Amino acid sequence: MSTASSCTEPDIHPNSEQCPGEDSFGFxxxxxxxxxxxxxxxxxxxxxxxxxxxxxxxxxxxxxxxxxxxxxxxxxxxxxxxxxxxxxxxxxxxxxxxxxxxxxxxxxxxxxxxxxxxxxxxxxxxxxxxxxxxxxxxxxxxxxxxxxxxxxxxxxxxxxxxxxxxxxxxxxxxxxxxxxxxxxxxxxxxxxxxxxxxxxxxxxxxxxxxxxxxxxxxxxxxxxxxxxxLEAPSPIEVVHSSSSNKDCFYSALRMVLEIHRTKESGDIAVFFASAKEVQSAYSILQSESSRMGKELDRMEPVVLCPSQRGPVPVQTKPSGHPKSRSVFLSTEKGEDVWWTLESVNFVIDTGVQLKMVYNPRVRAYSQVLQPISRCQADLRKRLSGPTGKCFRLYPEANLRLAETSPQILESNIAPTVLFLKRMEIAGLGQCQFMDRPDPEGLMQALEELDYLAALDDDGDLSEIGIIMSEIPLDPQMAKALLASCEFDCVSEMLTIAAMVSAPSCFLEPSAEMTHKAVQCHRKFQHPEGDHFTLINIYNAFKQSQRKECKTSDLTAERWCQDYFLDHSALKTAEAIRSELTDTLNRIELPISEPSFGTKTNTINLKRALMAGFFMQIARDVDGSGNYFILTHKHMAQVHPLSGYGAPSHKLGLPEWVVFNEYTLSENNCIKTVTKISPQVFIQMAPLYFFYNLPPSESKDILQDMLDPEGSSNCTDKAPPNSDDTGGCTAVTTYDRCVIQ
Missing domain, CATH: 3.40.50.300 (P-loop containing nucleotide triphosphate hydrolases)
Structure with a gap:
C-alpha cells in the first residue's frame, strides 16, 4: 500500500467519474x-x-x-x-x-x-x-x-x-x-x-x-x-397550524386517523412531548385500529423511543404486514434514529418536548415543557422524504430558537467537572465550551466534589478523586463504592450501584394487574429499605438464571414476567456489575466476599452508602411520610414504588432516610430510600458539610448529638433504629473511614 492522494475511491467502472489522483494508490x-x-x-x-x-x-x-x-x-x-x-x-x-x-x-x-x-x-x-x-x-x-x-x-x-x-x-x-x-x-x-x-x-x-x-x-x-x-434537498410540503393548540396530543391522534382514512400510501411518524404520551397514543391507536372497517388497511402503532421502557413493546422497524400502515410514535429523543426507515411519508409534529432540567440549588431534576428548536423541527420534517408532507400542530412563529438547547446547561455537571479535572492532570488545557456551564451549576459541582474529598486544597484532583474518575459512575456512587472497600461490603455495593445505574427493574402493570404486581414486589422488600430490596431482587434474578440451567420449565425471562420485573433492565444491571467488577480489579481494589443478611454487613453497607450520599438525607417531621430534606429544606414524599411508598408499604416509616434521587415533578418525591440512624450520618458526613447545612429543627437534633456534654444522654435522643451504629458510644469512638 503506497501513500497517495486525497481522493481514494477505486475506479471500478471505466466510465465512472474520477477525481484527480484517484489512480495513484498503486494497486x-x-x-x-x-x-x-x-x-x-x-x-x-x-x-x-x-x-x-x-x-x-x-x-x-x-x-x-x-x-x-x-x-x-x-x-x-x-x-x-x-x-x-x-x-x-x-x-x-x-x-x-x-x-x-x-x-x-x-x-x-x-x-x-x-x-x-x-x-x-x-x-x-x-x-x-x-x-x-x-x-x-x-x-x-x-x-x-x-x-x-x-x-x-x-x-x-x-x-x-x-x-x-x-x-x-x-x-x-x-x-x-x-x-x-x-x-x-x-x-x-x-x-x-x-x-x-x-x-x-x-x-x-x-x-x-x-x-x-x-x-x-x-x-x-x-x-x-x-x-x-451540501446542497439543500427539494423543499418538503409543510402545513402549519394557524394557532397554538394546547391539546396537541389529541389533535395528533385525530390527524393520524384522518390520514389513514384518505388511503394515501406511506407510513406515519408522530412526535409527542413525552414517553407517557407515547404509551397513551399506542393504546388508543391499537383500540381504534381494531374497530376499523375492512375497507381500510391495517394500522399498526409502533413505539420508537430510545429511552422508553415498560409494557409497550419497543420496536425499530415495521412488522412488514402486506396490507398495513405503520404509525411510528416517538419523543424529542428520537429524531436521529429514523435514518433506516424510508417508508415514512407523513410526519405529525406536536412541537413540544418534556425535558428534565437540573436545578443546582436543590440538587434535583424537574420536568419542563418546552417548544422544540428550528433544528429539531427541520430534522423531523426531513423524515417524510422529498414527496411527503409534514403537519406541524403549531404556528411557525413558535420556533424561536434556531439551535437545540445544550444539555450542559440543563444537567448536573459534577461528573463533567470530575472528568475535566482528570484531563488537566493528563496535560490538556481547559475545555473551551461553545456554551459555558451555568456558574451556579459549576460552583455546586465543585462544592459536591469537595465534600466527597475528590479535590485537594488547591482545587486539583486528590488521590481519591483520581480513583473516582476511573469508575464509570456518578461521583457520589463512585465514592460509596470506594468506601465499601474499606467496610468489606464491596459485593453488595456493586449490586446496588449496578441496579440504580440500570433502568428501573419494576414494570408498571395495567390497572387491573396493579394489586397482583404489588403483591409480587412485596416478596422482595427488605426491612432496611430499597437499596437492600434491590439486592434481594438481583440475587433472586441470579438464582432464577441458575435454575434455568437445570430445567427448561422455568426461564429467567419467564420468572421476570411472573414477578412484574423487567428482564432487560436486570440483564443490563448484570452487565454493569460485571464492568464495575473489572474496573475494581484493574485498579487493584479489594473485593470482599458477599455476606448479605448479617448484622455487620447491614451496618457497614449503610456506612458505605452514607460516605457517598450524606448530601441526600431526609427526616420525617410528622410521622406521616412528609420528609424534610436537610440540604435545601424542601419537603418530599416517598416514591410509590418504594418499599415505604403508599399504597403498598408494609414497612413502618423510618424517621431518618438516605435517598438516591430527588425529583421535582408532580409527585415531588424521593426515590430508592433506605432508613439510617442520625449517628451514621454524623460519623460519615464531613463536619464542614454539616455546619454548612441551613438552620432547621433536624439540624438541631444532629447538633445535640455532636455535643460532647450531651453524649451521656444520647440514648434518650436517639431514634429507634439507632442500633445501626452498635450503641451510642460509636458516635465518639468509631474511627472515620480512611477513604475520606
Whole structure:
C-alpha cells in the first residue's frame, strides 16, 4: 500500500467519474481487490456502490478529500438523509489507509448507541468487510472490534472514557464528531477539547458533521476553517397550524386517523412531548385500529423511543404486514434514529418536548415543557422524504430558537467537572465550551466534589478523586463504592450501584394487574429499605438464571414476567456489575466476599452508602411520610414504588432516610430510600458539610448529638433504629473511614 492522494475511491467502472489522483494508490491490476482486506469485491459491493453514488454527499467527495488532506479541522453541514454519517467516515478510512495508518485509525461518534451499531453494520456492508474486524463499534457494555479495526463507531461518552488513558487520542488519525447539533454533554466536551488537541498533534484530522442551523455557531467556535455545505434537498410540503393548540396530543391522534382514512400510501411518524404520551397514543391507536372497517388497511402503532421502557413493546422497524400502515410514535429523543426507515411519508409534529432540567440549588431534576428548536423541527420534517408532507400542530412563529438547547446547561455537571479535572492532570488545557456551564451549576459541582474529598486544597484532583474518575459512575456512587472497600461490603455495593445505574427493574402493570404486581414486589422488600430490596431482587434474578440451567420449565425471562420485573433492565444491571467488577480489579481494589443478611454487613453497607450520599438525607417531621430534606429544606414524599411508598408499604416509616434521587415533578418525591440512624450520618458526613447545612429543627437534633456534654444522654435522643451504629458510644469512638 503506497501513500497517495486525497481522493481514494477505486475506479471500478471505466466510465465512472474520477477525481484527480484517484489512480495513484498503486494497486495496478488489482483495482478490483478491496484495499482494506485484500480480497476481491463481492457483487453486493457494486450494487451498494451505485446506491452510494446517488447520495447528496457524494457530490462533494473530491472537495471533502482535498480539504481533509490540507486541513486539520473541517465542518460538513447537511440535512438529514444526505449520507454524511456513512460516507464521510469511509472516506476518512481511505485517507488513513493512504498513510498506511501511521497516524492512527478512524473513530466516529454517535449520540445514540443503537445508531452506532446500525451505522457500523451498514458501513461494513458497504465496504465489503466483516463487522468486528475492519469496521466495528463500541457502546456502553458492548464492544465489537479488534486490533485490526480501521473504522470504529462509538457513542460520544465512550470516546470520553477512552480519553482517560489516551487524552490526546493518539490511537486515531481522524476523529469524526457526528450529530454535533444534538448538543449532548459528551459531544460538547469533545468539541471543546478538540479545539486544542490538534495543536499538540499536527497530523490529527477532526471532522464535525452537523445540520445548517448549527453551522454558524461552530464556525465562531473554531474560527476560520473549511466548511463544506451540501446542497439543500427539494423543499418538503409543510402545513402549519394557524394557532397554538394546547391539546396537541389529541389533535395528533385525530390527524393520524384522518390520514389513514384518505388511503394515501406511506407510513406515519408522530412526535409527542413525552414517553407517557407515547404509551397513551399506542393504546388508543391499537383500540381504534381494531374497530376499523375492512375497507381500510391495517394500522399498526409502533413505539420508537430510545429511552422508553415498560409494557409497550419497543420496536425499530415495521412488522412488514402486506396490507398495513405503520404509525411510528416517538419523543424529542428520537429524531436521529429514523435514518433506516424510508417508508415514512407523513410526519405529525406536536412541537413540544418534556425535558428534565437540573436545578443546582436543590440538587434535583424537574420536568419542563418546552417548544422544540428550528433544528429539531427541520430534522423531523426531513423524515417524510422529498414527496411527503409534514403537519406541524403549531404556528411557525413558535420556533424561536434556531439551535437545540445544550444539555450542559440543563444537567448536573459534577461528573463533567470530575472528568475535566482528570484531563488537566493528563496535560490538556481547559475545555473551551461553545456554551459555558451555568456558574451556579459549576460552583455546586465543585462544592459536591469537595465534600466527597475528590479535590485537594488547591482545587486539583486528590488521590481519591483520581480513583473516582476511573469508575464509570456518578461521583457520589463512585465514592460509596470506594468506601465499601474499606467496610468489606464491596459485593453488595456493586449490586446496588449496578441496579440504580440500570433502568428501573419494576414494570408498571395495567390497572387491573396493579394489586397482583404489588403483591409480587412485596416478596422482595427488605426491612432496611430499597437499596437492600434491590439486592434481594438481583440475587433472586441470579438464582432464577441458575435454575434455568437445570430445567427448561422455568426461564429467567419467564420468572421476570411472573414477578412484574423487567428482564432487560436486570440483564443490563448484570452487565454493569460485571464492568464495575473489572474496573475494581484493574485498579487493584479489594473485593470482599458477599455476606448479605448479617448484622455487620447491614451496618457497614449503610456506612458505605452514607460516605457517598450524606448530601441526600431526609427526616420525617410528622410521622406521616412528609420528609424534610436537610440540604435545601424542601419537603418530599416517598416514591410509590418504594418499599415505604403508599399504597403498598408494609414497612413502618423510618424517621431518618438516605435517598438516591430527588425529583421535582408532580409527585415531588424521593426515590430508592433506605432508613439510617442520625449517628451514621454524623460519623460519615464531613463536619464542614454539616455546619454548612441551613438552620432547621433536624439540624438541631444532629447538633445535640455532636455535643460532647450531651453524649451521656444520647440514648434518650436517639431514634429507634439507632442500633445501626452498635450503641451510642460509636458516635465518639468509631474511627472515620480512611477513604475520606
Amino acid at each position: 495496478g491490476d488489482d483495482l478490483e481487490l478491496n484495499q482494506f482486506d485484500g480480497l476481491p469485491f463481492s457483487s453486493r459491493y457494486y450494487k451498494l456502490l451505485n446506491e452510494r453514488k446517488i447520495l447528496p454527499v457524494w457530490k462533494v467527495k473530491c472537495q471533502f478529500e482535498d480539504a481533509l488532506a490540507k486541513n486539520q479541522l473541517i465542518i460538513v453541514s447537511g440535512t438529514a438523509r444526505t449520507g454524511t454519517s456513512t460516507q464521510i467516515p469511509q472516506w476518512c478510512a481511505e485517507f488513513c489507509l493512504s498513510a498506511q495508518y501511521q497516524h492512527g485509525m478512524v473513530v466516529c461518534t454517535q449520540t445514540n448507541k443503537q445508531q452506532a451499531v446500525d451505522l457500523a453494520l451498514r458501513v461494513a456492508d458497504e465496504m465489503d468487510v466483516n463487522i468486528g474486524h475492519e469496521v466495528g463499534y463500541t457502546i456502553p457494555l458492548e464492544t465489537c472490534c479488534c486490533p485490526d479495526t480501521v473504522l470504529r463507531y462509538l457513542t460520544d461518552d465512550m470516546l470520553l472514557r477512552e480519553m482517560m488513558s489516551d487524552p490526546f487520542l493518539e490511537h486515531y488519525g481522524v476523529v469524526v464528531i457526528d450529530q454535533a447539533h444534538e448538543r449532548t454533554v459528551s459531544t460538547d466536551i469533545l468539541l471543546g477539547l478538540l479545539k486544542h488537541i490538534p495543536l499538540q498533534r499536527p497530523e490529527l484530522r477532526v471532522v464535525v458533521l452537523t445540520v445548517p442551523p448549527m453551522t454558524e455557531k461552530l464556525l465562531r467556535h473554531y474560527g476560520s476553517i473549511p466548511l463544506i455545505s
